């Protein structure tokens with residue numbers, strides 16, 4: 001199972017994936033690609049409220065941020081005005097009690113769970129974001145999650161795993177075939193827009209998701225302010241308690257970031273050592289950015305740059321500021337993230353004349369005389385400017401296509417993003433198939449529709465235990481003249497005709513692994529309990545005699561083996577073990593019995609006292625059938641006409657009295 005998110009456009013139960021459509025108890029492994037809401041926010045629900053009983057993996061930074069993020073979202077959910085109407089998906093207690101179940105792993109390390117091998121690779125999307133290589137039943141699947149291949153100020157960009165032949169690539173298609181403006185140009189345009197707003201005396205609102213891309217924007221802004229003293233009097237605010245808490249995670253995981261951030265770290269350390277200010281030595285100790293605890297502490301008195309969450313302005317600080325600032329044409333909203341259909345971030349980009357006021361707090365909105373309970377009817381004019389720059393760290397169409405070419409899978413499955421974008425990217429890939437030697441199959445399955453892709457994989461069985469001591473079977477070359485009556489075979493070159501030697505054993509399949517072993521190795525190598533059943537049937541044939549029994553058995557089964565000496569010795573040993581007192585009698589008895597073996601599996605011991613005959617065999621389907629036949633023969637041996645005739649014949653020849 002890949003990711004467990006919620007939809008940002010919905011609330012409560014309706015924001016969940018369609019978990020009812022799938023039996024979560026059958027899932028062995030759940031991999032969380034990164035901490036974003038749409039990938040991780042229903043994990044507490046899955047762990048606390050469903051029958052899921054598999055294992056959960058994410059990277060260390062993802063786990064660290066996930067903890068704060070979910071805690072924050074649960075608390076915010078509790079204090080929000082519409083909390084009563086919402087059915088809470090899970091409580092803080094659910095989150096905290098399930099958190100220890102999550103297993104944190106490192107990039108480039110491989111883990112095997114129920115024969116499924118997983119390896120995370122950097123995805124270049126947010127801190128800790130991973131692509132997962134999954135090897136299952138001989139198939140290699142690469143799941144990109146959200147990913148980016150762009151030069152970044154802090155993240156290692158995504159690269160295809162080296163020397164791996166991927167069969168299935170599950171990739172995002174968020175931006176479809178759209179092309180991002182080159183990063184440098186985009187940064188220039190972003191800064192031009194922000195400084196433009198400031199130059200006209202306005203406030204720049206950057207609604208951001210508290211964690212992830214916001215940190216990259218802060219690095220850009222801090223660097224720009226450092227290089228442009230004329231703006232240093234304009235404050236940059238970052239209104240997120242959550243982000244403040246998580247900065248320690250960013251400081252901790254510098255090792256998981258790229259060379260740029262490590263260089264910055266070294267430079268700042270050197271600087272700090274010379275000035276003695278070691279506490280501000282980290283690359284995440286911003287010089288020009290102020291953290292804002294709450295809007296109550298914010299003096300809204302002039303130009304500023306404000307990064308506020310949530311990124312899609314559905315509620316919260318960013319929404320409150322939007323409603324406060326939207327009517328002033330000097331102000332500007334700068335959208336930098338990916339916006340989901342139906343959210344305010346998406347709506348504002350259409351530059352509507354009015355936007356609905358939903359926040360109850362804030363002087364500006366209150367002065368407009370909102371009627372409690374009729375929030376939706378209060379409209380606020382929008383005169384502020386709206387700009388959008390893609391800093392979402394998702395690949396664009398060209399980057400995604402290049403990645404597909406690089407990975408070179410036989411199947412691509414598109415996920416994440418709007419259907420229209422997905423369809424465009426799908427057509428693009430299919431269009432490129434005409435140039436490919438091996439065309440790629442592309443799928444964009446709708447929700448709840450199972451995708452069945454037939455794959456032919458080589459099935460390998462490991463030979464273990466006793467069988468492994470046999471010299472590996474060498475193919476035998478069969479010369480054409482050895483093959484009689486097959487005209488076709490003669491057309492084939494001799495070296496191509498090989499016929500492997502056969503070894504036999506029990507084929508054991510455990511998960512996706514197969515092993516071939518001798519039955520007696522089952523316990524040691526497969527952990528299977530084996531049972532051998534010995535069946536024994538006794539009857540009395542006082543008049544038959546050993547010779548007649550032998551004659552009857554040979555008549556039915558052909559040649560039979562006489563195993564008397566071995567069997568007798570065995571029996572003697574057995575009796576010795578029971579004590580010497582019985583020795584004399586035993587010897588006498590042993591001397592008189594004869595044992596035949598029918599078809600190498602059923603032993604018939606005859607000639608015992610009072611014509612006692614014992615039939616013994618190891619119970620299995622084949623032996624049981626043969627034993628049945630043997631018993632059948634024995635039961636008629638004294639009465640069938642042929643046997644009676646034979647009996648007298650025998651007695652005549654032996655010159656012994658008949659009885």
Ligand SMILES: [Zn+2]
Nearest residue numbers: 034036125146
């Ligand atoms: Zn994401």
Ligand SMILES: [Zn+2]
Nearest residue numbers: 036038039146
């Ligand atoms: Zn996403």
